[in-house]
Amino acid sequence: MTDTAHAPTPPPSEGRAAHPDHLGHVIFITASAAMGGFLFGYDSSVINGAVEAIRDRYDIGSATLAQVIAIALIGCAIGAATAGRIADRIGRIRCMQISAALFTVSAVGSALPFALWDLAFWRIIGGFAIGMASVIGPAYIAEVAPAAYRGRLGSFQQAAIVIGIAVSQLVNYGILQLADGDQRGEIGGLEAWQWMLGVMVVPALLYGLLSFAIPESPRFLISVGKTDRAKEVLAEVEGKGVDLDHRVAEIDRAMRSEHKSTFKDLLAPGSRFRLLPIVWVGIGLSVFQQLVGINVAFYYSSTLWQSVGIDPSSSFFYSFTTSIINIIGTVIAMVLVDRVGRRPLALVGSVGMAIALAFEAWAFSADLVDGKLPETQGVVALVAAHVFVLFFALSWGVVVWVFLGEMFPNRIRAAALGVAASAQWIANWAITASFPSLSDWNLSGTYIIYTVFAVLSIPFVLRYVKETKGKSLEEMG
Numbered sequence: 001m002t003d004t005a006h007a008p009t010p011p012p013s014e015g016r017a018a019h020p021d022h023l024g025h026v027i028f029i030t031a032s033a034a035m036g037g038f039l040f041g042y043d044s045s046v047i048n049g050a051v052e053a054i055r056d057r058y059d060i061g062s063a064t065l066a067q068v069i070a071i072a073l074i075g076c077a078i079g080a081a082t083a084g085r086i087a088d089r090i091g092r093i094r095c096m097q098i099s100a101a102l103f104t105v106s107a108v109g110s111a112l113p114f115a116l117w118d119l120a121f122w123r124i125i126g127g128f129a130i131g132m133a134s135v136i137g138p139a140y141i142a143e144v145a146p147a148a149y150r151g152r153l154g155s156f157q158q159a160a161i162v163i164g165i166a167v168s169q170l171v172n173y174g175i176l177q178l179a180d181g182d183q184r185g186e187i188g189g190l191e192a193w194q195w196m197l198g199v200m201v202v203p204a205l206l207y208g209l210l211s212f213a214i215p216e217s218p219r220f221l222i223s224v225g226k227t228d229r230a231k232e233v234l235a236e237v238e239g240k241g242v243d244l245d246h247r248v249a250e251i252d253r254a255m256r257s258e259h260k261s262t263f264k265d266l267l268a269p270g271s272r273f274r275l276l277p278i279v280w281v282g283i284g285l286s287v288f289q290q291l292v293g294i295n296v297a298f299y300y301s302s303t304l305w306q307s308v309g310i311d312p313s314s315s316f317f318y319s320f321t322t323s324i325i326n327i328i329g330t331v332i333a334m335v336l337v338d339r340v341g342r343r344p345l346a347l348v349g350s351v352g353m354a355i356a357l358a359f360e361a362w363a364f365s366a367d368l369v370d371g372k373l374p375e376t377q378g379v380v381a382l383v384a385a386h387v388f389v390l391f392f393a394l395s396w397g398v399v400v401w402v403f404l405g406e407m408f409p410n411r412i413r414a415a416a417l418g419v420a421a422s423a424q425w426i427a428n429w430a431i432t433a434s435f436p437s438l439s440d441w442n443l444s445g446t447y448i449i450y451t452v453f454a455v456l457s458i459p460f461v462l463r464y465v466k467e468t469k470g471k472s473l474e475e476m477g
Contacts, residue, residue: 026145026153028214029214033136033156034159035206035207035210036096036100036133037156037164038203039130039164039207041160041161041163041165042167042168042203043200044072044130044161044164045164045165045168046197047072047123047197048169048300048319049175049316050193051299052306053191053193054119054193064116066433069123070432072124073428076128076425077422077429079131079133081422083132092217093214096211097208099132099133100208102125103200103207104201104204106122106126106200110122110123137160141154141156144215144233146237155334159334162323165298165323169319170323172319176192176313178192179192181312183312218230231245231248263415265415266279266415275419278409279419282408282420285400285403286400286404289400289427292357292392292450293431293435295428295432297389298323300436300439301322302315302319307443308372308378308443309370309378310372310378318382325390326390332393333393334398337402341469342403342468342469343466345395346461347461348391349391349394349396350455351391352390354455357384358447358451359383360381361450362377362380363378402468404420404421405417
């Protein structure tokens with residue numbers, strides 16, 4: 001969701017740092033697994049370039065269009081909810097390969113749909129692959145990364161997501177140029193928007209091939225009794241100087257002592273329905289992250305700019321520049337989150353987003369002149385949109401997942417993460433499905449709604465969210 005919706009998993013037992021000779025190999029393994037994140041970002045954002053063409057091709061209204069765009073999120077929710085159990089049964093690598101296959105099939109099917117229902121079906125399949133990738137990538141990286149590098153290597157997933165978003169917008173822009181600026185322009189017998197959706201076959205196949213070049217997680221290997229192979233993998237990523245017998249015993253002991261939390265663990269004592277306050281805080285963080293309207297910037301930005309008079313080619317270019325800003329903001333957050341803390345970043349982000357969204361609402365309130373915003377309002381809308389994405393990326397885009405990975409007590413962490421992630425997918429769906437109809441009603445009013453949620457996030461953080469910087473997971477509660 002950003003898109004940015006993947007749930008971190010509790011790290012396994014601490015091991016020693018990788019020997020420098022092995023670090024390059026560990027980086028290759030991590031980058032290969034993070035290709036799932038790249039596909040996550042790419043698939044989430046690529047639809048941006050096809051929205052108006054799909055509307056025109058099938059002659060559908062905003063409500064139907066919204067369902068076709070948002071329906072992928074149903075697949076996302078199912079994929080994320082089931083990926084962990086599937087991975088525990090067949091392994092992390094097999095899950096990656098299934099995800100890559102589904103990505104590939106979805107790309108081909110989406111590019112060659114027979115009808116609107118057909119396109120919607122392939123979007124659900126792609127969404128399921130996104131959901132799987134959002135869970136398996138971080139889990140696998142946490143399990144193979146040496147302790148000394150786990151934080152930095154774990155950030156590969158988020159970096160891959162935002163790069164995937166940017167690359168999808170760049171590819172869409174390039175394809176549009178080949179089609180002379182027409183989303184339905186023909187290239188090699190297919191319309192431009194079909195190429196946009198079909199190009200994802202390339203990174204999907206690369207992801208699948210890379211999955212055959214990296215080892216299975218030692219944690220999974222030990223869980224199925226393949227300790228000799230687990231030792232080989234540990235030697236690969238941590239160096240042969242490690243006491244492999246000790247490491248295997250350490251991981252095995254950690255797995256045996258883990259508490260498998262359930263939904264019942266999230267309920268307040270003596271209550272059948274009332275959730276613990278800390279769980280509500282996690283849900284609140286997840287929901288606010290989406291209700292500020294961030295995914296409008298990645299699913300609908302081309303449509304948004306075209307609706308206020310910007311030509312398709314320029315609208316695609318601005319979608320790409322917004323994605324670059326997203327990358328810059330994410331890097332800033334990765335640098336600052338352990339230095340200044342999670343809470344200050346969240347508050348700065350909320351204030352910045354609220355101001356930027358308010359300016360967007362003001363700009364969109366102007367009457368169109370010859371189908372375009374007046375020059376002043378047009379410039380303000382473009383600048384404010386980029387500022388909004390920057391403040392989101394350097395704050396809520398990253399710190400929400402850091403908070404969710406740290407704020408819950410050990411005994412409920414897994415179950416609480418699942419509930420918070422589900423809330424995020426639901427909020428993501430609500431925003432994605434409602435935007436076309438809301439914008440038809442009143443575009444300025446829509447951005448006022450997003451502004452209100454950004455403002456409300458400030459007292460929410462101040463009152464309910466505690467700083468987790470510098471605290472061990474055992475201190476949370």
